[in-house]
């Protein structure tokens with residue numbers, strides 16, 4: 305038995321989500337009285353020893369260069385190692401990558417696949433675990449009917465904790481996998497932006513901002529707080545902002561610690577994608593805007609006055625903290 | 626081009642989500658069901674590809690007879706044929722296995738699914754099908770063009786987008802961008818009339834159990850009332866976010 309984690313990296317550095325799933329996997333392994341094995345795939349410029357700080361008992365590194373898009377190669381490597389480590393639980397982050405390879409790994413291992421989990425399993429056999437459902441409008445207890453389970457943990461749902469493990473083993477192995485016939489032509493990186501899925505703070509704006517030229521203050525506020533930027537669906541539909549910023553039931557589902565919604569009415573479909581945020585702030589001219597029913601803090605006022613003042617206050621706050 | 630669009634039958638996005646009193650299942654009373662929004666982009670894309678390259682668009686759903694109106698809607702929008710695999714789609718593995726069976730019994734050049742179903746949010750069926758059938762797979766696909774037997778695609782990745790190419794047949798997990806919101810086709814009168822006579826085949830489900838199930842549901846705890854801060858008092862908001870909410 306073991307709990308295996310896919311320590312996902314991007315451009316050679318481990319993602320924040322990787323430390324979340326490692327903390328989670330460590331807790332699951334402890335509960336099941338077994339060990340936690342982390343797998344890294346590809347070229348890693350970070351020191352893999354850092355994985356031991358979050359509770360890995362063993363780190364297996366596969367230096368193979370898989371194409372980023374080659375989900376077949378990645379999942380086959382992961383399933384091979386998981387099987388050789390006797391994994392009965394495999395844990396990934398519920399990111400695009402996690403959702404692309406997790407189900408494939410599950411099929412290969414004859415395991416069940418449970419995504420969007422928010423807590424460690426409450427029972428281990430049969431495995432029972434809490435997950436988000438209905439686009440954040442509900443939670444569900446999902447049960448696995450297989451001996452093995454692949455779990456994809458929702459980003460920002462589990463607090464990262466250090467669990468230093470001085471006796472962690474490190475191994476590098478070679479792994480032969482078949483490649484698919486999907487080939488990468490080119491990658492376009494979103495320049496210097498914080499990835500929405502992992503952002504701890506998100507500043508989001510809606511149609512209340514009137515036009516694409518008015519986003520300067522949103523970006524300024526986001527920069528100040530090292531936040532990601534998001535928008536409501538109509539804003540991306542009209543082309544004021546890129547589709548990648550669209551959050552909600554039919555856009556990205558996010559769960560930052562702080563979500564600030566500027567000029568967004570708070571339609572049910574919008575809230576569905578953001579209501580897992582720990583704290584929500586609404587800024588809207590309309591005191592009846594539905595967002596105020598969902599938010600923790602609210603300001604009734606004109607965004608074009610409130611946001612610049614907020615920017616000044618944050619600057620002051622930062623200089624005195 | 627022979628295209629299959631897999632359609633998940635889901636509650637309308639405005640639905641209030643309620644559960645039975647024993648919390649074991651979703652209450653469908655009074656809930657309107659729709660084509661999963663991600664699949665709607667895939668369906669319109671499939672119809673546009675048929676206009677360009679000729680061929681046929683088939684839609685398939687694994688579900689009970691209650692999902693037939695959703696399939697009929699897909700026919701009214703412009704699909705040529707529909708298949709319903711009769712059963713309760715309780716687990717993504719079960720759904721993927723049954724859909725894979727239909728796919729392997731036919732000759733589809735392109736199999737379009739959505740990135741996820743907006744009800745149980747599994748996000749699992751597309752990748753499972755690719756694995757079960759050993760087909761190339763592109764998830765979170767936001768753009769697609771076909772030239773001969775090659776597909777060129779754009780897909781969303783964490784931190785940007787990637788342009789990829791693949792041979793056909795191919796499985797994609799699609800989303801907005803395949804077509805734009807404003808291009809989404811809606812049924813017209815003629816479509817609705819002809820949809821009644823288009824074939825809708827019902828096939829038996831061949832397996833019975835999946836690998837997981839939903840045991841119970843709960844709704845998120847009710848939020849506390851929103852704390853209002855006067856406009857002009859943004860400093861107070863910053864203090865609250867720092868001292869009380871501890872998020873900055």
Ligand SMILES: Cc1cc2nc3c(=O)[nH]c(=O)nc-3n(C[C@H](O)[C@H](O)[C@H](O)COP(=O)(O)OP(=O)(O)OC[C@H]3O[C@@H](n4cnc5c(N)ncnc54)[C@H](O)[C@@H]3O)c2cc1C
Pocket residue numbers: 509510511512513535536537538539550551552553554555566567568569570571572573574577587588589590593605606607608638662
């Ligand atoms: C199938 C379906 C799926 C959908 N999925 C999504 C989704 O995923 N995400 C999503 O966001 N929406 C989604 N929607 C759309 C949703 O129903 C709403 O239409 C949308 O969220 C509204 O966007 P908005 O709040 O930016 O615009 P509006 O509803 O136009 O609201 C603008 C708000 O700005 C306020 N305002 C105006 N001027 C100012 C000012 N100067 N300062 C401050 N506030 C101001 C107004 O009072 C108003 O509350 C979906 C709809 C459907 C039918």
Ligand SMILES: Nc1ncnc2c1ncn2[C@@H]1O[C@H](COP(=O)(O)O)[C@@H](O)[C@H]1O
Pocket residue numbers: 630631632633634661663664685686687688714717720724737738739740741742743745746747748749750751
């Ligand atoms: N019961 C179903 N019938 C047909 N297609 C489905 C079904 N369930 C899921 N799908 C397809 O798989 C995609 C992802 O769904 P899921 O993995 O359930 O989140 C959907 O967008 C559909 O294209």
